[in-house]
Amino acid sequence: MPSFDIVSKIDQQKLDNAINVARKEISTRYDFHDSKTELELDKKELMIHIVTENDMRMKSIQDIIIARMVKQGVDPGSLDFGKELYAAGNMVKKDIKVKEGIDKETAKKIVKMIKDSGMKVQGSIMDDQVRVQGKKLDDLQRAISMVKAANIGMPLQYINFRN
Secondary structure, eight states, X not given: OOEEEEEOOOOHHHHHHHHHHHHHHHHHOGGGTTOOOEEEEETTXXXXXXXXXXXXXXXXXXXXXXXXXXXXXXXXXXXXXXXXXXXXXXXXXXXXXXXXXXXXXXXXXXXXXXXXXXXXXXXXXXXXXXXXXXXXXXXXXXXXXXXXXXXXXXXXXXXXXXO
C-alpha cells in the first residue's frame, strides 16, 4: 500500500552554517563595534543563545539570524522566539528554541484535516511524524497538496514516498 511521511526536521549542518555566518557578520558590523554580544548554538538542546546589551541589538541579531537561515535554505519558521530575559547588569539574554518534530496537537490537526477531506487516504500519528497511506498515488499527491495549502504554521517535509 503506497504511503508517505509528514515530518518537520531541520538540517542541523545548514543551521550551524547560518549561525556561524551570522556570528561573523555581527563581529564585522559597525553598529556592533565594541559590543559584548555573544551568539552560540547548542546542538544537543537545539537552542540558540544570544546575549547582548540592549533590545535594539537583540532585534538586529534576530533579523541577521533569519536572513542567514533563509540564505542557507533553512525555514526560519522552525524558530520559537521566546521572551527576553535580563541577564546581569544591563545585558539582555534570549534563548531561541529550534522546533523539530510535529507536536501532538498539530499531528491531530493534520490527521483530522485528512479525514475530513473525504479522500481515500488514512493518516496515523507515529511519534513526531504523521504517516499517510492510500491505495492510489494520485490520492496521496492530493493529500500532500492539501496539507501544503493548509498553512499549518510550521515547516513540513514529505518523505519516504513509497509504492
